[in-house]
Amino acid sequence: MRSLINFLLRIHFLLLFILIEVFSIYLLINNNNFHKARFVNLTRQVTGNFYTKTTNLKQYLSLAEENQLLAEENNRLLNIIESTYKSDEIFFRSVNDTIFNQRYMYTSARIINNSINKKHNFLTLNKGNQQGLRPEMAVVSNGSIVGIVKGVSKNYATVISLLNLDLRISSKIKKNGYFGSLNWDGKGYQTAILNEIPLHADIQVGDTIITSGFSSIFPEGILIGYISDFEEKKGSFYEIEVKLSTDFKSLGNVNVIGNLLQIEKLELENQAVKND
Amino acid sequence: MIKLFPRYLASFILLVFLQVFILNNIQFSGYINPYIYVLLILALPFETPKWLLLIIAFTLGLTIDLFSGTVGMHSSATVFMAFLRPYILKVISPRDGYESETLPQLRYYGANWFIRYAVILILVHHFFLFFIEVLRFSDFFATFARVVLSSIFTIILVLISQYFYRKDTRR
Structure with missing residues (x-):
């Protein structure tokens, strides 16, 4: 028993570090959760x-x-x-x-x-x-x-x-109604990426992107931004870069x-x- | 040791205010955000008990976290940095060891020593912080660029702070 206590005393620094670090990361993960940021x-x-x-x-x-x-x-x-x-x-x-x-x-x-x-x-x-x-x-x-x-x-x-x-917005192209999901790519506060638009959709730079209204959070037709660039991704979808209208x-x-x-x-x- | 307490408490409050109300609002091109608050961990005396080091680091990180709404992120990074501090100090110690009555500051052990000390620990902290923020390695180089650029700015600020110490703490 005594040798156990001695052992614990000897490695108290490492133990305390692991304890605090695990606690911090527990807090972090817990709060990253979409709905549980109480x-x-x-x-x-x-x-x-x-x-x-x-x-x-x-x-x-x-x-x-x-x-x-x-x-x-x-x-x-x-x-x-x-x-x-x-x-x-x-x-x-x-x-x-x-x-x-x-x-x-x-x-x-x-x-x-x-x-x-x-x-x-x-x-x-x-x-x-x-x-x-x-x-x-x-x-x-x-x-x-x-x-x-x-x-x-x-x-x-x-x-x-x-x-x-973490946030995905159900959105669509205003002129022809093709819908996809939009999320931020973490690069710069002015652009986001719209995925899942099929290749046969007719899109051009400058087309307006709006919310689709499918999600029960956003009403239909809230402005998101304008297409600034697009390219074909592997598979059959476009990867569209959207310039956000919100500054x-x-x-x-x-x-x-x-x-x-x-x-x-x-x-x-x-x-x-x-x-x- | 005890007589230093008020001074460190004051610098704790000062650094948190500086970080939360000024530096967190400065955003150079979305990439660079200096985190000067780690200076407190750098500046603690050599004789600080190791367990106290961890607890101070956790408190400091958590305070910053509460103000930036990212509970756990800064605290885990700061605790990790504090954990490595004793080992780094041992590795880069001058030939005769550290004298008593001195602090880990530029004026006691020279620019060469201090820059090595600060650069290693700040890089460790920023690396941990930015990677735990994204929680993945897919955009490794984008994140790495943020680590390096932000570290450079933090290091510059830390070095500037050393020249502030010089005047008012000479005993």
Whole structure:
């Protein structure tokens, strides 16, 4: 027994190192997981306060408050448009047909932390649970894509930026509707790669890429960017380089879009899978 | 040892602020991001107990992590670097060993020694950090370029910091 303790004392440095290193890597892996970043959210409450203060300073310099007022005004108008459009179908409402209810809700938020130089970039918004944000909501800026809300705390939310190797967006070519999946290749904040477009699709440099609306997170038709280059990959698909229309370096105010029918759609789709 | 504590605590706070609020916002072309905070590990006294070294490294890395939303990334890299520090010190020790009452700084052991010491440890740290960030070896050379470019900037900053020490800590 004593010799065991002596042995442990002799190699305590190595043991402690392995212990701490394994713990660190455990934390890392746990937090890389798409939906399980609770720890980050908890600490965001604290660090978020610091970021709010420094961002307020930056906001003053760029007079972004004016922008925010405009963004809020926009949201109010967008909400009105959606609901007036749907209320044409008042007949169907009377039989309680949920299909014709309002489908998307818009709200605005301010970015208080942003990065573009890592491989897994995240943004922090100044709104959270209390302001109605939920995980899996879409984030856009001026009608072009930014990312997806990952976790929310009471007053802050973290957003997976499009500039994150983990994120895939279902997207399509506007003019002919061919769809594929878009993800970032980690090289530079201005381009991403669109895969799975078949070779017989007619594409040209400059074509517009938009979201497909298949994913229940993004509405159809949110602008992603424009084709800047493409080449044939082995197999029968194009590898298309897309120049992103969002400038991630100068983001300030964003809109968050909630899909009111998301749960219903997912439930239906899960049911279909089960019945198979 | 104890009388040095306030000074290291102050430099801990200073380095974290410098890193989080200034250097993390500087992005040269998306490739280069210097990580000056490792200076704290470089500057700890020779007699620091090894276990304390690891714990300081973990605390420092975790603090940086919490501010950059990447829990575990900086802490694992910093702990790895701290683990190697005693061995590196042994390998590059001057012929007569290290004298007591001295610190691992440029003014005690000269530019030649200090640059070797800093370059090895900073490269180790950055290499670990950037590779654990991507978690794969497919874009090896792109990641390697980031390691080298960022290390160069960190080393330059660390060397500059040595000339700041010179003035105010002469006893």
